[in-house]
Amino acid sequence: MNNEQLIINNAVDKAVLADYITMLSDNSMILGHRLSELCGHGPSLETDIALTNISLDLFGQVRMYLQYAAQLKDEETTEDTLAFLRYPNQYRNVLLVEQPNTDFAYIIARQFFFDAYHALLLEELKQSTDETIRAIATKSLKEVSYHQRFSSEWLKRLGDGTDISHEKMQAAVDHLYPYISELCEASPLELEMQATGIGANLAQLKAAYFERVNSVLEEATLTIPENKWTQSGGKKGIHTEHLGYILADFQYMQRVYPGMEW
Amino acid sequence: MKNIANILRSVSDPEIPVLSIMDMGVVRDYSIQASGEVLVKITPTYSGCPAMDMIAVEIRAALEDAGYQSKVELVLAPAWTSDWITEEGRAALEKYGIAPPLEASADKRALLDDERIVKCTNCGSTNTKMVSQFGSTACKALFKCIDCLEPFDYFKCI
Numbered sequence: 001m002n003n004e005q006l007i008i009n010n011a012v013d014k015a016v017l018a019d020y021i022t023m024l025s026d027n028s029m030i031l032g033h034r035l036s037e038l039c040g041h042g043p044s045l046e047t048d049i050a051l052t053n054i055s056l057d058l059f060g061q062v063r064m065y066l067q068y069a070a071q072l073k074d075e076e077t078t079e080d081t082l083a084f085l086r087y088p089n090q091y092r093n094v095l096l097v098e099q100p101n102t103d104f105a106y107i108i109a110r111q112f113f114f115d116a117y118h119a120l121l122l123e124e125l126k127q128s129t130d131e132t133i134r135a136i137a138t139k140s141l142k143e144v145s146y147h148q149r150f151s152s153e154w155l156k157r158l159g160d161g162t163d164i165s166h167e168k169m170q171a172a173v174d175h176l177y178p179y180i181s182e183l184c185e186a187s188p189l190e191l192e193m194q195a196t197g198i199g200a201n202l203a204q205l206k207a208a209y210f211e212r213v214n215s216v217l218e219e220a221t222l223t224i225p226e227n228k229w230t231q232s233g234g235k236k237g238i239h240t241e242h243l244g245y246i247l248a249d250f251q252y253m254q255r256v257y258p259g260m261e262w
Numbered sequence: 263m264k265n266i267a268n269i270l271r272s273v274s275d276p277e278i279p280v281l282s283i284m285d286m287g288v289v290r291d292y293s294i295q296a297s298g299e300v301l302v303k304i305t306p307t308y309s310g311c312p313a314m315d316m317i318a319v320e321i322r323a324a325l326e327d328a329g330y331q332s333k334v335e336l337v338l339a340p341a342w343t344s345d346w347i348t349e350e351g352r353a354a355l356e357k358y359g360i361a362p363p364l365e366a367s368a369d370k371r372a373l374l375d376d377e378r379i380v381k382c383t384n385c386g387s388t389n390t391k392m393v394s395q396f397g398s399t400a401c402k403a404l405f406k407c408i409d410c411l412e413p414f415d416y417f418k419c420i
Binding site for chain 2: 046047049053054056057058059060061063131132134136139142143146149
């Protein structure tokens with residue numbers, strides 16, 4: 001199927017815009033991959049289906065982003081080369097999304113922290129001056145609203161559940177909390193895109209994000225971690241060791257059989 | 263043009279064979295180009311919907327059978343909404359055992375934890391319960407009837 005000739009933005013440097021779009025897709029791609037690892041391994045049939053459905057939505061969004069980014073780049077670049085042939089230090093996803101599926105509480109905490117950000121980000125990108133980003137954000141937000149509802153409900157159910165579920169949920173929240181501030185820390189690329197009206201204003205988004213996160217944590221009877229230490233680096237291409245393993249799995253087929261088609 | 267509409271009406275979503283892509287609101291536009299080629303614009307229901315490629319292939323095959331060369335393009339905006347499913351489409355869904363989407367728009371309701379009343383497709387009871395917001399495909403949620411115990415799909419509002 002051919003893609004409709006997407007409306008190309010001529011107001012900015014195409015290479016910079018392509019980098020920004022690729023960066024937007026990286027969070028969805030790596031989290032989507034993490035969730036796909038659960039296919040057939042979810043704790044119950046319903047949660048297994050839900051988590052893999054969320055993965056599918058995220059990959060659908062990735063394809064829309066990367067098809068657009070590829071059009072802005074040179075002839076040789078396609079959505080597949082962007083997805084499968086970059087090296088770990090070329091990925092700009094936040095560290096949060098590459099964290100492993102330690103247990104169901106970790107999966108839910110990671111999802112909740114990301115969904116809360118994702119929904120706010122897409123709400124902002126619906127106002128982007130770039131027509132294609134606007135279209136992708138509008139489409140994606142409908143799906144992400146469902147993701148957010150799912151992860152928030154589970155967070156509350158486990159946090160406000162039994163002693164053991166509470167303890168496990170709290171441990172996951174404590175472990176992942178240091179990673180979430182990176183979501184709202186604008187990189188130079190994001191600041192540049194914000195200045196052109198294409199990208200979101202992350203500084204502005206930050207207050208709403210923490211308000212949302214903290215209110216759901218409270219409702220889940222969980223303690224907001226007091227540890228103010230934070231961990232970041234993904235937006236600069238400096239990742240935890242997990243990303244290498246993810247990409248080894250994710251890129252295997254294209255590395256071993258270059259240009260292979262399904 | 264009427265002919266083309268009829269051909270497109272014969273194509274259905276492979277996941278929901280009773281629902282024509284015209285009734286699903288997936289076909290946004292079709293026209294005959296100066297070259298004689300038919301241009302069909304479709305939009306995905308969900309961005310990750312794996313049926314879209316299949317639908318595009320089936321559209322081209324159906325048009326070719328009728329002697330038309332065609333091209334299928336994917337459009338993103340405006341974003342598809344379950345409100346675009348026609349009355350005929352909703353009736354076909356219900357008969358097939360999938361509860362049709364209830365009311366307009368979705369994303370706000372999903373955020374507000376709004377419980378909705380979905381009628382059982384087997385016995386018609388409104389005493390039903392959502393088992394999971396995510397069902398057998400991206401566009402469906404899983405429900406169960408408390409009265410007749412039948413599990414059934416509900417086409418989500420988005």
